[in-house]
Amino acid sequence: MSEKEVDVSNVRMVSDGSSHSFFGYYDKCPWDESNSYLLFHSVAGTGIPSGDSLATIGYCDPQGGKSFVPLTTTDSWNWQQGSMLQWLENRSAKKILFNRSIPEGYGTVLLDIDKNQERFYGKPLAAASPKGDFMVSYNYSRLAVTHSAIGYFTHPVDYDLECFPDDDGLFYVDLETGKEMLIFSYRDASNFSPEDSMSRATHWFSHAGINPSGTRILFLHRWSECVTDENQWFHRLLTISPDGTDVKVLQTSEHPLLEEQVEGVWTYEYEKNVNQISHPVWLDDIHILAWSTRNNRSRYHRYTDRSSDVEEIGGHVLRENGHFTCSPNNKWLLTDTYPDPDSNKRSLLLFDMETGAVASLGSFYADPALTKDTRCDLHPRWDRNGKIVCIDSVHEGMVRQVYTLDVSDSLV
Template sequence: MIDTTGQFNAIASSKAWNFQQGSMLQWLPGSADQVLFNDRDGEQAVGVCLSLTDGERRTHELPFASVSPSGTEALSIDFGRLTAIKPEYGYPGVTDSFAGVNYPKESGIWHIDLSSGQTRRLIAMQQIVEFNEEPGVLKAFHYINHVMYSRTGARFCFLHRYVNAGGTQNTRLFACDRDGSNLRLLISGMASHFGWQDDIRLLAWAGQRRLMSSATRGGFISRLPIGPALKKLYRALGKPAALKAGVLNDRYILFDVLAGTADTVCKGDLTTDGHCSFSPDGAWFVSDTYPDRHGEAHLLLCHLATQRVYSVSRFRMPPVLDGEVRCDLHPRWHPTKPSICVDVASSIERQIYEVDVAAVVAGYR
């Protein structure tokens, strides 16, 4: 923890950590002295609630993937499976209990009662896989990632991803009520980072990728390494932003979960995948870019009503930090003021910066 003098004070240690999400360390909503994070017990990931006042430590049998704003409940997913297929989001030493099984029926999304510690499965993996089942899907390797509660915890969303024999991945973005009911498929093809504007509207960088559909839907072509080959080409070309937006039609889409609408946001101005986060009033959202050919990652601010985009800062990232050890900006909006927190790396260390955006926001008050 960092105090008001800038002094670092260690409060705990964890054996469940990765470069992209750390140990999911966060304050327990509604508490001034309790924090939550993930740890490892043998080959299993667990969740920990720690009191900073008396040091009391309560261990939950499942790790935290998303914590409700109410502070009373959390969601969990299979981190062992993530370690196997997406190690930058898993934890070294945590094993996949269903290795070799395409879609384990025992897996899924779990609910954690933070008071009692009781757990129950909300949605089974089989239910997700068979929801609007797509051609070739049963022969693919399935996993779930990036679950997130809405602004008040009334709903949550998640990504269902499956990888075929050729290594090409398809992603489906789902949303449902907090108890797992009213499951809705928002888009199939590609979906990456997202953020809730409120309990109904969800912003996501996504696209249907119709050009890639034949590579994921079974048959001979699905066994060809089309996805991995295109990924290598994308990197070889210097990760051009226009490629995914212009050719594959990936873009920011604002989904209305109840109405079933999907509206493109800031097309032409926001041309690359980013980590979006809304201002407390939902009028603005922040996004970022991956490092461009000059090694610079850009911090972007968007006023939703006018669709205007402002470049507010940029940060140079060391080119050696790529893949699993990359340092994305991961911008997070302050809960009460016009300020944004970002992760930045230099050649010797990683740092956290705070960017004041009051001057930009003030122009629309």
């Protein structure tokens, strides 16, 4: 496949257009295991979600019609990641996981669609094992302060955070028994291979993911003395075993932008190319793909867990940060870009991991009036067969919708 722009006439809206519809993040598959039903949220409002902002959770059959089947609601969501909505994997029954508020904060709901039964867990979902046996959790109230775009605001927010508490952090939750275990606290993080910048900083975790066999967990450890300025964040990519042992640092950000470099930085410039680590995903049991900066060069990098092996991926053509996942056969990298400052269009790209060729699957306009916390990133995701792509987009107006693209003809 050569570098080209392919036909996008098959971009198809699968939501009904009557309200804001979106799935959420890029690292979860919205299709069930039969590849028949597609999950997403439906929302009436447009502002930053608060306690009275309900999202309806449901699904449609994207091949059989656009009819949205509502299932339940949640009050715990944001425009970037939604409610962490996802199918419970490795199950014959149709079961989904998502977050919802509880009196003590936020928890996880496991909904059996066929039985219309809900089970509750006392910790909110960050990532679920592909085997469906456990999940990991961290504090979304803390994220409301440190990374507001992916935090929850259902409960009043306490902005006076302890820098690195020892009773909060990354939790393991057994989905069968409900047992919870703190496996890596914020204090543990501040003491593990400490950097000089950590001692007075506020620490938080985000972007967790679990490898296919359920034996390793990745997550981002971030810290800053000024959490409201992303240019002053520090980053580490960590991995850990589910029992809290064998913690590894795969990458530490080289430095944040110096203060004199910050003036005039465009809204999305930080996400595009400076010294951060973002959007890590497992490629298989030992390899992780992430956007990061090494030797002053920001590119996609493939890391090997428990080793120092790092390889730049697509550096000649993939020069901007985005939200990326690999096809089920790991041959194709699907990613998007942040909007171009002149056209306000986001690109959808398909990269051949074997040949290094890239193709544009289209450009999608996004109104610049959307803020960092209310923006609509494409967040592309593969279907189970690696033939169809799902995106969230506002290219047809201010109302975000769910779209699919058949890319099978491009996979040659």
